[in-house]
Amino acid sequence: MRKTILAIVKxxxxxxxxxxxxxxxxxxxxxxxxxxxxRISMGPMTxxxxxxxxxxxxxxxxxxxxxxxxxxxxVVTEGDFGESLFTxxxxxxxxxxxxxxxxxxxxxxxxxxxxxxxLVGTISAIFKNSWLxxxxxFISYLGVCTPxxxxxxxxxxxxxxxxxxxxxxxxxxxxxxxxxxxxxxLDCLLVGDFALFGQVFKCMVLPxxxxxxxxxxxxxRIHRGAMVExxxxxxxxxxxxxxxxxxxxxxxHLMKPSFIPTLTIYGLQVASLIGNAFIIEVIxxxxxxxxxxLNVIQNKDPYGIVAVTFVFxxxxxxxxxxxxxxxxxxxxxxRINTSE
Amino acid sequence: xxxxxxLALNIENLSVKYKVYEGTLEVIPGLSMHVxxxxxxxxxGEAGCGKTTVLKSAAAVLHSxxxxxxxxxxEVCGVSVDGKKGVRSVRRNxxxxxxxxxxxxxxxxxxxxxxxxxxxxxxxxxxxxxxxQMMLDALDNVSxxxxxxxxxxYPVQLSGGMRQRxxxxxxxxxxxxxxxxxxxxxxxxxxxxxxxxxLLDKLVREKKKSLVLVSHALGAIxxxxxxxxxxxxxxxxxxxxxxxxxxxxxxxxxxxxxAATPKLTGSGIADGIAGDxxxxxxxxxxxxxxxxxxxxxxxxxxxxxxxxxxxxREDWMVACHHAGEEAMA
Numbered sequence: 257m258r259k260t261i262l263a264i265v266k267x268x269x270x271x272x273x274x275x276x277x278x279x280x281x282x283x284x285x286x287x288x289x290x291x292x293x294x295r296i297s298m299g300p301m302t303x304x305x306x307x308x309x310x311x312x313x314x315x316x317x318x319x320x321x322x323x324x325x326x327x328x329x330x331v332v333t334e335g336d337f338g339e340s341l342f343t344x345x346x347x348x349x350x351x352x353x354x355x356x357x358x359x360x361x362x363x364x365x366x367x368x369x370x371x372x373x374x375l376v377g378t379i380s381a382i383f384k385n386s387w388l389x390x391x392x393x394f395i396s397y398l399g400v401c402t403p404x405x406x407x408x409x410x411x412x413x414x415x416x417x418x419x420x421x422x423x424x425x426x427x428x429x430x431x432x433x434x435x436x437x438x439x440x441x442l443d444c445l446l447v448g449d450f451a452l453f454g455q456v457f458k459c460m461v462l463p464x465x466x467x468x469x470x471x472x473x474x475x476x477r478i479h480r481g482a483m484v485e486x487x488x489x490x491x492x493x494x495x496x497x498x499x500x501x502x503x504x505x506x507x508x509h510l511m512k513p514s515f516i517p518t519l520t521i522y523g524l525q526v527a528s529l530i531g532n533a534f535i536i537e538v539i540x541x542x543x544x545x546x547x548x549x550l551n552v553i554q555n556k557d558p559y560g561i562v563a564v565t566f567v568f569x570x571x572x573x574x575x576x577x578x579x580x581x582x583x584x585x586x587x588x589x590x591r592i593n594t595s596e
Numbered sequence: 597x598x599x600x601x602x603l604a605l606n607i608e609n610l611s612v613k614y615k616v617y618e619g620t621l622e623v624i625p626g627l628s629m630h631v632x633x634x635x636x637x638x639x640x641g642e643a644g645c646g647k648t649t650v651l652k653s654a655a656a657v658l659h660s661x662x663x664x665x666x667x668x669x670x671e672v673c674g675v676s677v678d679g680k681k682g683v684r685s686v687r688r689n690x691x692x693x694x695x696x697x698x699x700x701x702x703x704x705x706x707x708x709x710x711x712x713x714x715x716x717x718x719x720x721x722x723x724x725x726x727x728x729q730m731m732l733d734a735l736d737n738v739s740x741x742x743x744x745x746x747x748x749x750y751p752v753q754l755s756g757g758m759r760q761r762x763x764x765x766x767x768x769x770x771x772x773x774x775x776x777x778x779x780x781x782x783x784x785x786x787x788x789x790x791x792x793x794x795l796l797d798k799l800v801r802e803k804k805k806s807l808v809l810v811s812h813a814l815g816a817i818x819x820x821x822x823x824x825x826x827x828x829x830x831x832x833x834x835x836x837x838x839x840x841x842x843x844x845x846x847x848x849x850x851x852x853x854x855a856a857t858p859k860l861t862g863s864g865i866a867d868g869i870a871g872d873x874x875x876x877x878x879x880x881x882x883x884x885x886x887x888x889x890x891x892x893x894x895x896x897x898x899x900x901x902x903x904x905x906x907x908x909r910e911d912w913m914v915a916c917h918h919a920g921e922e923a924m925a
Contacts, residue, residue, distance in 0.1 A: 490696065490700040493652070493655075493694070494701070494763065498770070499769075500710075500713045501717040508713070509705065513702065589750075589752050592753065
């Protein structure tokens, strides 16, 4: 157990180094991009002195390493990510406002993907090569090769425009005094306003669906493959002859080893959701972090871009660590090898 | 075979085929064998001759499809293995030990978990402590050192010999009539092999179980079993009392197989039998051993030989057109 914790700590240290390197690389990029971000932000009519003063305030008149070190100090000591030239307030506040909304979207997707992917994959494996398996396979291939935005537009067309079941985009307004975590649905639940939660939920259905379908299809394929392969394993036949009941055989003895490759893929899929959310948030006019990211990138907002990249890096790293821990939890072979 | 219901295992005319891209693999063309109560039967033959397939069909774990299985009967303790009822009866009456202990235990579950799951379905509704005691007894049964530690381990933390002992302990946890052991020692080293086989022999004798032992360790077959089936390319080519078959083998394949065993007193490594098992796709229409047989005549290439009694005896059969002839060099 101590060794396992040690391995996790080691992993965390690796991740921190990685994030430092990442932030420096991104920092140098924003200095390399042509054009003056301060000038862009303040407009062509602003006098040169005001611009110069702003530049000096933001450490743009210093060398790159100094600017980076100043920024890093702010982040580590006060959680200060610098001032956004797009929203004209501290980037940390922007993150606080927009990130939870995206995380909420991704969180619902992650749960939906896990349940549906494993469920569909398991059904497929149990009824291997039946018409049901073939149908699932066909739909899966469609799902894997259709981009999320195409699915999003299609769903909007069918369920919002034609059938009118779901709203066509946007989110209901959350009163300011509701805000606890920044996650819209969760805040409604915490306050106890179930009617508003219902509205939020209704608005979330189509974004979650369009963001998840591809990943579900992919997960289902992987999970089916792992299960079908393991059905032929000696230990399944052995457990079967030794008298393990059929339910336990499938749900435990077959499911647990089959879940190892599925979990690895799951981690990658969840991490990539953040990237896919860019387009989905635009299509559904969802006021999330990806919308914000697009805006800062389009406006060449230096501190905004660095913060956005940094946050994405952290999310990827965290998901990665969680997956590694999960896999080690499932597979004693990995756990025992890493701790010895 | 006076009364079939008294047989621990009865296989009649089993045929197993696989459809593959190149054609149809006729792995087992038509095989019959039986095991009486408390009888120990050996099954020998070179790798790839279908021994494992026979055992798997008897234990109802042969995957079909892809295997295409036809048979007149497979009965365990007088009950056919077909259908749900049959499978339930097989699960009650048959235990099986697999070839490779490193792949026959679930890598992701603790030994205690795997054993508890067996016990729970065999003896439902007992207390946790009772199950634990049963597991410890089972491990004690197979002379396992440090059983407490083994229970808390994952398979990767155990040595090959320990894993096979665990497998035997698990196979013995339910009180079955018939034990199928598929090369239980092939994956182990020689000193462990001896221990495991002695253990198996002792337990089977004590509990008066029937045993089918598949092994390449011919010495062990000779020591442990009463009767032996010699298989070649999916066919039984010779069957008889182990002692008699080993002393006076009649089928040229049996002769070659026994001669291929290196002996401490002999001169160096034996030669073995030249050639390979024929392809299972479009197998020869005559005797499957013909291409490697020193006694081969045109007749052998035309018609497959059937099992016939040796010297009019019912307990010794050979499938060879030239069984009566003395061995040629």
